[in-house]
Amino acid sequence: MRLVSEDTLAVITIWMESRGEPWEGKLAVAEVIRNRMRQKYSSDGTVSGTVLRAFQFSGFNTQDPNRIPSFRIDGDDPVVQECEKAWRESEHTLEIRSSITKGAVLYLNPTIVTQKPKWVDLSVEVARVGPHVFYKPL
Numbered sequence: 001m002r003l004v005s006e007d008t009l010a011v012i013t014i015w016m017e018s019r020g021e022p023w024e025g026k027l028a029v030a031e032v033i034r035n036r037m038r039q040k041y042s043s044d045g046t047v048s049g050t051v052l053r054a055f056q057f058s059g060f061n062t063q064d065p066n067r068i069p070s071f072r073i074d075g076d077d078p079v080v081q082e083c084e085k086a087w088r089e090s091e092h093t094l095e096i097r098s099s100i101t102k103g104a105v106l107y108l109n110p111t112i113v114t115q116k117p118k119w120v121d122l123s124v125e126v127a128r129v130g131p132h133v134f135y136k137p138l
Contacts, residue, residue, distance in 0.1 A: 006047035007087060013051040014083040016059025016070045018132075024100060025130040026083055030090035031101045032134070041105040041137075102126040104134035 010033055018025045036043045036050045043050035051057050058064055073080050093099050101107075106123055109131045123135035 007084075009051055010047045010087045011080065011083045012070050012073065013047075013057050013059060014086055015073055015080060016064070016066055017057060018130075019079050019083070021130045021132075023082065023086070025132060026086035027090055027093065028101050028104075028107070028127070028129040028132060028134065030083075030086040031093065031099045032104055032107055033087075034090050035099075035101065035103055035105050039105060100127060100129055101134045102136075104136055106135040106137070107132045108135075109133075 010030065013033060014026050014029050018029045021029075033047065033050055035041070036056075037045050037047065042053050042056050052060060055061065059066055059070060061067070075081070075084070104126050106119060108117065108120070110133060111131055119137070120135065123137050125133055126136050127134040
């Protein structure tokens with residue numbers, strides 16, 4: 001029996017990365033996870049092989065103060081429910097209409113990230129949603 005499903009890992013990741021964001025921010029993070037999975041960009045094509053890969057989603061980094069609390073989130077919490085909805089809807093936004101992230105596989109919040117990662121110089125900005133900037137590799 002699998003204790004933590006792929007969908008649960010996706011929802012936890014969305015919560016860690018965008019819980020304070022409006023709906024579009026949560027949907028954008030969900031889209032990036034799915035984009036990475038489809039393109040196998042730093043991914044084996046699964047949620048777990050995408051979000052748990054080292055240094056890909058900051059919420060899973062050992063120094064992130066919300067890493068442990070993220071495993072205590074409650075499905076009755078309206079923010080968690082919105083994260084769940086974003087995960088479900090992201091599958092359809094990528095299939096039915098253009099995504100808000102325009103195929104991005106990378107993003108950062110420049111108000112939090114004080115030192116620009118090397119990958120930024122090797123990427124092109126494709127969208128901005130809330131405080132996050134979304135990128136595609138060159």
